[in-house]
Amino acid sequence: MHQLVTVLYRIAALTFVVFVGACGDSEAPGTPALGAAGTPGMDGTGGSGGSPTEVALPWPLTEFPELPDIAKDVPEARIELGHLLFFDPILSIDKQTACVTCHSEQWGMGDGLARAVGHSAGLLAGPGRRGPNNLRRNSPILYNLVFRESLLWTGGAATLEEQALIPLFASDEMSADPDQAIADLSAIPEYVDRFTDAFPEDPSVTIENLASALAAYQRTFISDGSIYDAYAAGRPELMTDDEIEGMFRFAEMGCDGCHSPPLFESETFANRNVPEVEGIVDHGREEFTGLEQDRGKFRAVTLRNLRNSEPYFHNGTGIKMENAVRHELEQSRMPFTDDDVRLITLFIDKTLRDERREAIRPASVPSGLPIPVDPPGSR
Numbered sequence: 001m002h003q004l005v006t007v008l009y010r011i012a013a014l015t016f017v018v019f020v021g022a023c024g025d026s027e028a029p030g031t032p033a034l035g036a037a038g039t040p041g042m043d044g045t046g047g048s049g050g051s052p053t054e055v056a057l058p059w060p061l062t063e064f065p066e067l068p069d070i071a072k073d074v075p076e077a078r079i080e081l082g083h084l085l086f087f088d089p090i091l092s093i094d095k096q097t098a099c100v101t102c103h104s105e106q107w108g109m110g111d112g113l114a115r116a117v118g119h120s121a122g123l124l125a126g127p128g129r130r131g132p133n134n135l136r137r138n139s140p141i142l143y144n145l146v147f148r149e150s151l152l153w154t155g156g157a158a159t160l161e162e163q164a165l166i167p168l169f170a171s172d173e174m175s176a177d178p179d180q181a182i183a184d185l186s187a188i189p190e191y192v193d194r195f196t197d198a199f200p201e202d203p204s205v206t207i208e209n210l211a212s213a214l215a216a217y218q219r220t221f222i223s224d225g226s227i228y229d230a231y232a233a234g235r236p237e238l239m240t241d242d243e244i245e246g247m248f249r250f251a252e253m254g255c256d257g258c259h260s261p262p263l264f265e266s267e268t269f270a271n272r273n274v275p276e277v278e279g280i281v282d283h284g285r286e287e288f289t290g291l292e293q294d295r296g297k298f299r300a301v302t303l304r305n306l307r308n309s310e311p312y313f314h315n316g317t318g319i320k321m322e323n324a325v326r327h328e329l330e331q332s333r334m335p336f337t338d339d340d341v342r343l344i345t346l347f348i349d350k351t352l353r354d355e356r357r358e359a360i361r362p363a364s365v366p367s368g369l370p371i372p373v374d375p376p377g378s379r
């Protein structure tokens, strides 16, 4: 209990010592459907005759949310159709842009750009992408969408089905024409078959089914097997003293109020005084709610897999992780030291990572078109 000793001097009110059955997996994070196999250290906990294991946490242990009904018993054929559509540039006006252009597994499900670049910029994805259609906002990394009540930086979409159609038809993203998209897909026998298998109740190539398949696929990007998850489930040896110290400072500085465990995000919208970009007007959540009090407010996004989300903030003005953390600490209006920045960054970076369920690039897509590429050697 080496680590425990280092943290127990904390104010009692802030410290929760959680006892977890040493070999029980009942408290383990992870959704029943997906299980926690492969979670670091989740297998073979060992334990001495079932005696409880102590872990120190600065907050009450909250279990990972259950998989909602909409993600249960989804036909595999629907998920696979969504997978292919996610990578297939057939849906875009220039036949070179797909969801993966801006949400690539090579860039941790983002694009490594400060702000996204839409169609007519060629096949290249990633930070080198340049083109005429420059978006105002940073591409999010798409983890744990299945648990979300609202989507987008502003909370402006409620479901993944609704959200999928936004980039598809947005004139600066993929700029698809609904009739053309359906005609293009219907002309490819493999897609017709795949839609039939994916939607036995309504075997047709429709925009609705297309959105449903993309949504089903995106619900599989779950991140629940980080070192923190395994630690919280009863493996105290998995986090170093510095990482635990960083976790406690994260809580002391109030970060968990908005980036709340276990997802390290919340449906909180706040104005974090992120520097503006010259020439870009962005009123944030006000553009969705119409309320002036929401001006400049954006969603408290997840800190899981944070490294992938660089450059940071809604407009990509936070260049390095330490700088983004420092900016957020400044917003807390409490005194802090360089050591706080270092330790909090370490905690987030090292212990909240789990990218096992990122998208997997198919060898080819049914249209036969080349899949948008990342610069060689980008990962």
Ligand code: HEC
Pocket: 086, 097, 098, 099, 100, 101, 102, 103, 116, 117, 118, 119, 135, 137, 138, 139, 140, 141, 142, 145, 150, 151, 152, 153, 154, 160, 163, 164, 165, 167, 168, 172, 173, 174, 214, 218
């Ligand atoms: C040109 C780049 C681009 C393309 C292409 C693109 N996206 Fe995005 N995506 C973005 C940006 C930028 C945002 C944030 C927009 C906002 O919040 O205003 C976003 C947001 C999202 C979100 C919300 C994530 C969150 O955390 O709230 C989802 C889901 C998503 N995109 C899925 C898709 C799907 C599915 C496709 C293909 C049909 C797609 N995207 C195509 C750039 C892109």
Ligand code: HEC
Pocket: 250, 253, 254, 255, 256, 257, 258, 259, 268, 269, 270, 271, 272, 273, 274, 297, 298, 299, 300, 301, 302, 303, 306, 309, 310, 311, 312, 313, 314, 315, 318, 324, 325, 328, 329, 332, 344
């Ligand atoms: C009042 C709610 C709130 C609190 C408290 C808060 N944040 Fe945030 N955080 C946000 C919001 C909202 C954003 C998005 C801001 C934007 O892009 O304009 C954000 C963004 C971030 C980002 C960038 C994420 C990305 O992917 O771009 C980091 C890193 C971050 N916060 C860390 C922290 C840390 C560390 C603390 C504690 C010092 C903290 N936050 C406290 C609401 C909060």
